[in-house]
Amino acid sequence: MEAFLVSTSIVALAEIGDKTQLLAFILAAKFRKPLPIVLGILLATIANHAFAGAVGTWLTSLVSPETLRWVLGISFIAMAVWTLIPDKFDEDDARLARMGVFGTTLVAFFLAEMGDKTQVATVALAAQYQALFAVVVGTTLGMMIANVPAVLLGDRIAQRMPTKLVHAVAAAIFAVLGVATLLGAGEGLGL
Template sequence: MEAFLISTGIVALAEMGDKTQLLALVLAARFRRPWPIVWGILVATLLNHAIAGAAGAWIMAAAGPNVMRWVLGVSFIAMALWMLIPDKLDDENALPKRQMGVFLVTVWAFFLAEMGDKTQIATVALGAQYDPLIAVVLGTTFGMMLANAPVVFFGDAITRKVPIALVHRVAAGIFAVLGVLALLGVGS
């Protein structure tokens, strides 16, 4: 349960103001069909985070616990710094032009946008740190859904009321603490 809850919390915080959250807002505004967008986000996130979590678990097995303690510590501290840099959606017109349907457009766009994203990197690190892997993938996916589903349904109203800069600073602090704890070997 610990792996699920930590994964959920970390990814939900990391996703606030992230480019994929902005993508959810763009998709909702463009298509005005929330349910296919939410289902598309779910499918894309499950696929992407399953691959990322498996990569983290494989890296842990290959590198060993001592090396991974340092890799994880430095990775979490780097994530803390990265959280302080707000994301923007690089190109709103980068959505597929073909008539793929709202669901498939969302799956495609989200899967690609999540590549190399903060939440994917966090999933790799969490997959390396926690067992069972399924709890990490389900937790990170749930965190993504907690952050993105409300944006799809209530996007504009939420973005005006939530102080994203504060959320980024709190998330950065959490990542920094996790990084220091990993470097100190706490919880190993």
């Protein structure tokens, strides 16, 4: 349950102001069809995060628990710093409109998530908790918590959200996870 809750909260916070949330705003404004956009985001996220979670789980079989602890601890601290850097959205991410609303959203979100901080966080969380299903469901739910309101409410909430504060909270959580991991938290999990 801890893996699910931590994964959900970290990704929901880290996603605020992220380029994929900006993509959700743009797709919602462009197409004005929330259901296919939300379904595209959901399926793209499941596919992307399942792959990332599988990579994280696989990494635990490649390195010793001590090495993994250091890699994860440093990765979480790096994620804390990365979370504080604002994302830039590339308009080319939304130029797939000839594929229809659902297809455009599916492809654009999947590609935008490649190498994104939430994908990297999913790899690290899956390695940390060794609970692939809980992490993937949690990170996917976190993405949906951040992006569904962006699709449904668009600009009405974008201007009111304290993005810097939300990013600071997410960065603090990543930093705490990193320090805790370096200090040996999770050793009962085999780390």
